[in-house]
Amino acid sequence: MKRLIILTVVVMGAVCLAAPASAQLRRAERALKNQEYDSALEHVAEVLADKPDNAKAYELRGRIHQEMAATGPKEEYFLHLVMMMEDFNQASELDDKLAGTIEDALRIKWITEFNLGIEAFNNARTPPADALMDENAYFMQSARHFQASSIVAPDSMGSYINWAFALLGAGADSLAIEPLTLALEWGEPDMEVFDYLSRIYISRNRPAEAVPVLEKGTEAFPESEDLQNRLLNAYVTSNQIDRAVERYGQALERYEQALRDDSLDPDTKNEINRIYTIYLYNHGSLLLQSGRHEEAIEQLEKTLERDATYVDAQYNLGAAYVNKAVEINNTISEMDDDLRARRDSLSEEKITSIEARMDELAGERRELFSLAVAPLEEAKRLGEQEGRDVSGICRVLFQSYVQTNQMDKVPAVEACADGESSGCN
Numbered sequence: 001m002k003r004l005i006i007l008t009v010v011v012m013g014a015v016c017l018a019a020p021a022s023a024q025l026r027r028a029e030r031a032l033k034n035q036e037y038d039s040a041l042e043h044v045a046e047v048l049a050d051k052p053d054n055a056k057a058y059e060l061r062g063r064i065h066q067e068m069a070a071t072g073p074k075e076e077y078f079l080h081l082v083m084m085m086e087d088f089n090q091a092s093e094l095d096d097k098l099a100g101t102i103e104d105a106l107r108i109k110w111i112t113e114f115n116l117g118i119e120a121f122n123n124a125r126t127p128p129a130d131a132l133m134d135e136n137a138y139f140m141q142s143a144r145h146f147q148a149s150s151i152v153a154p155d156s157m158g159s160y161i162n163w164a165f166a167l168l169g170a171g172a173d174s175l176a177i178e179p180l181t182l183a184l185e186w187g188e189p190d191m192e193v194f195d196y197l198s199r200i201y202i203s204r205n206r207p208a209e210a211v212p213v214l215e216k217g218t219e220a221f222p223e224s225e226d227l228q229n230r231l232l233n234a235y236v237t238s239n240q241i242d243r244a245v246e247r248y249g250q251a252l253e254r255y256e257q258a259l260r261d262d263s264l265d266p267d268t269k270n271e272i273n274r275i276y277t278i279y280l281y282n283h284g285s286l287l288l289q290s291g292r293h294e295e296a297i298e299q300l301e302k303t304l305e306r307d308a309t310y311v312d313a314q315y316n317l318g319a320a321y322v323n324k325a326v327e328i329n330n331t332i333s334e335m336d337d338d339l340r341a342r343r344d345s346l347s348e349e350k351i352t353s354i355e356a357r358m359d360e361l362a363g364e365r366r367e368l369f370s371l372a373v374a375p376l377e378e379a380k381r382l383g384e385q386e387g388r389d390v391s392g393i394c395r396v397l398f399q400s401y402v403q404t405n406q407m408d409k410v411p412a413v414e415a416c417a418d419g420e421s422s423g424c425n
Helices: 002-033 037-050 055-071 074-094 096-125 135-152 157-169 173-186 191-203 207-220 225-237 241-259 266-289 293-306 311-345 348-385 391-403 407-417
Strands: none
Touching (some): 002 055, 055 096, 074 135, 096 135, 096 157, 135 157, 157 173, 173 191, 191 207, 207 225, 225 241, 225 266, 241 266, 266 293, 311 348, 311 391, 391 407
């Protein structure tokens, strides 16, 4: 009998402990209905202080923050949405029955915010007759709704991309960095996202931040020449030449190994060949930039063996020969200065030896300028066919003609070198 009484007391005690929590939640519901949000939050806080695993309390607090987001100050909108999501997620983890209801509510919220974003975006592009804002304001309003939808559904790639495009429409490029970065974190690789994000970094003179974006982009889309060229430029402008040379060297080894695979179908092998050619060019150009002219010439010649119409490869090959010639010319100048300074202290035999070496180097210099002519002429011809500005090519070609005493060819490029010929757009 005593045991029964004890059990009864325990049961009754449990009921008595539960009642205050339910009462507090009812008070919180009434306060929410009356838009007394601070009071509603206080009631929920008291429940959670007593019972931290009360799923209904979290769900209710999530709804309170949802309404506070809708009715409160604009600057607190996203803060309340974030707090709403934290509470809804906690409630879902604690109670599977609530999880389904919360999921449905969030789906409706996402659809609402996303559609409002589309409506504002369309108003920016085609302002309504009764427009209350200018184009930029509508774009920013659109961005706000898409940002809200991304908080509600953080795995929604469309929310991030549309948020970014709305900001780009408003001319707020630097603000678009955040949604574009989040799009890459949450979604599948997207070439358009890599393109926009990297271009923003570069336009803002932040090439070092563009590099990791472009590295991921070129790994995902190795066939994109735009991303490849932008990565090349980002390496150069951020002074990461050695890193770039190493990276392209490793990539070339991988593609060379792939090309040795006889099991590849012809289409796949052709595509790998095309990408390999781009990488050869980029590797050669980086070697040229770092002053490793012999290696650059080797890679650029390999590039042209695969594609003789590659304008930039033709030009860079010619530039590699010229740069090497200029390097030798600097050596000759240094030797000449040294000889002038020490001539009185040197024997005739030593002077003759130094002068002979200078003559030998001068011959090498002429040979290098001579070797530069053919690829530079081809680069000019191909560039003109494509409608490019070839004035830069003409200037290097002009120098090469003069250095090799081909004066009869100088007039043909002299005007072009000044940007005056019909081939210079």
